[in-house]
Amino acid sequence: MTTKEKKLADNIYLILAALFIASLVASNLIFQKFFYWEPFGIYRFEVSVGILPYPITFLITDILSEIYGKKKANQVVIAGIFASFFSIIIVLISDFAPAIENSPINDKIFHQVFGLSPLAVFASMLAYLFAQFIDIRIFHFWKNLTNGKHLWLRNNFSTFASQFLDTFIVVFLLCSFHILPWTLFKGLLISGFLFKVIVALLDTPLLYLAVYLFRKRFNLKAGEEILH
Secondary structure, three states: OOOHHHHHHHHHHHHHHHHHHHHHHHHHHOOOOEEOOOOOHHOOEEEEEEHHHHHHHHHHHHHHHHHHHHHHHHHHHHHHHHHHHHHHHHHHHHHHOOOOOOOOOOHHHHHHHHOOOOHHHHHHHHHHHHHHHHHHHHHHEEEEHHHOOOHHHHHHHHHHHHHHHHHHHHHHHHHHHHOOOHHHHHHHHHHHHHHHHHHHHHHHHHHHHHHHHHHHOOOOOOOOOOOO
16 A cells, blocks of 8 residues: 555544544433434334434444454544543533523523433443444454455444444433433333344445445455555
């Protein structure tokens, strides 16, 4: 790889890492709003809006795992952990800071929206740690087993397992912390997991497109990774 190509690969890696971290932090900050989605009247999904950017993180780690390798993917995961904990500190300081009389958002409203975020981020981080590292590990297990073939297989198998674990841990801890009532546990677990499965299936073509563009630009063979 030439110096120019290496610089381009590094810049793309930084952009993907930034998108990953932004998606992760955003999902932790907006989680308290819930919505429903009822496609064709078949099933009513009731999920947090925090779930919307979260699948992006798994797509990005799959791209990084496929193109940059396991080590680089894990580095982004660790960076996301630090970014999330740093966001907790910012939220806590902002919540404790007293609002002035003419503030558009008073203390009560701010606390109602962001006050539970630290607990939510803690719950999310525990799930995130297990889910992302398992996703990367399973992805590379199937990659080695299939000699770099059948990208769809490792993409979906790794995501299904990790997303179920992520959903279960998050909902369980949110109910344990009394942020959500236990009566919602089963419904949110099923809805959250099925929603993520559908998104994972839908993002498979995007993964194929991204991998195709990378391989074409950097002259990579199937299963070959960019070496650093």
